Amino acid sequence: MxxxxxxxxxxxxxxxxxxxxxxxxxxxxxxxxxxxxxxxxxxxxxxxxxxxxxxxxxxxxxxxxxxxxxxxxxxxxxxxxxxxxxxxxxxxxxxxxxxxxxxxxxxxxxxxxxxxxxxxxxxxxxxYDCRNKERNFADEWENIFSEFADDSFSYSSLSSDYRTIDLIEGYLTEKGIPSSEWFTDSKKIIRNILQIKFDQNISLWNTSFELDMESPPPISFKERLAKWLGLESDDPRL
Incomplete structure (x- = not known):
């Protein structure tokens, strides 16, 4: 499945x-x-x-x-x-x-x-298919989630959180990193961001039915990701 x-x-x-x-x-x-x-x-x-x-x-x-x-x-x-x-x-x-x-x-x-x-x-x-299950790189994200999670609850909070994954993919694209390198050379960046998500308790329990009804703000993906994670835009972890 x-x-x-x-x-x-x-x-x-x-x-x-x-x-x-x-x-x-x-x-x-x-x-x-x-x-x-x-x-x-x-x-x-x-x-x-x-x-x-x-x-x-x-x-x-x-x-x-x-x-x-x-x-x-x-x-x-x-x-x-x-x-x-x-x-x-x-x-x-x-x-x-x-x-x-x-x-x-x-x-x-x-x-x-x-x-x-x-x-x-x-x-x-x-x-029913959620946003993350329908991604072009769903298999690669599955591997990341499986490595990162420590039980089915943390796995679920990753698998259903499309907002964070949308922002990560946009951020990596904005940095000029080709998608072919996201899950190899840039894997550490992804894991660091996911760790911040858990440390900050960001959207930890999703229903998978959330809809983002607001238009994206006219700022960079880095700024949007920082705002979502409760960080300053110049945070060295991004």
Missing amino acids: GLCQPSADVPFSCGACCGLFNLELKPDQFKTLLKDRTETFKKSVDFSRPYTMAEFRKVREEAEKNYIKKDPLTYNCPFLGMLTEEVSGASPEIKVRSRIGCMIHPVYTGDPRSQNYSFYGASICQA
């Missing part, structure tokens, strides 16, 4: 489009929420009895109805949970990987329409 669910040697994944980060929760609370969902799912859902998926959704929506949302119109799908998988042929340290993802995805249920039990339905769930 590419950027959402990277290659087998990466233990992380992104679940931002399922609306998880639309909830006003701290990192540990996100992990607890997903653990609770997953445990409830395993105890109550039987794929041979499809109606149990509908019952699970009803129970979890009731349990989570009082969580504060960043955007009241963005849905938080309760079928997003922890996916613990055995990885054949993988290195010992990731023999078992814990990712986040759709617990009723057809790969698990065997039913191509099983996601119709979710709010958006199978057609939307399987067709």
Whole structure:
């Protein structure tokens, strides 16, 4: 699945489009929420009895109805949970990987329409592509995110943050660095900027549905990137 669910040697994944980060929760609370969902799912859902998926959704929506949302119109799908998988042929340290993802995805249920039990339905769930997944260099960004992240939550905050990546690509282009060198000779620059993003807690939890409604200011990409990261335009780290 590419950027959402990277290659087998990466233990992380992104679940931002399922609306998880639309909830006003701290990192540990996100992990607890997903653990609770997953445990409830395993105890109550039987794929041979499809109606149990509908019952699970009803129970979890009731349990989570009082969580504060960043955007009241963005849905938080309760079928997003922890996916613990055995990885054949993988290195010992990731023999078992814990990712986040759709617990009723057809790969698990065997039913191509099983996601119709979710709010958006199978057609939307399987067709939605976020800005970063659609990039020309999505595979290269996937590698950067995989190297930089330390869990599925930090991976998700990178994979869904199109604003930062837009500014980085514009900044590198403005510096006259050809795209063929972005992920080789300029890889250190990218990693430094991403580190600043995390140090400054910039857009750490994205829903992946954010839309930039304002026109870009008439300033350079370096200035725009500095402003976004809360830095001075002459900061030596840029």
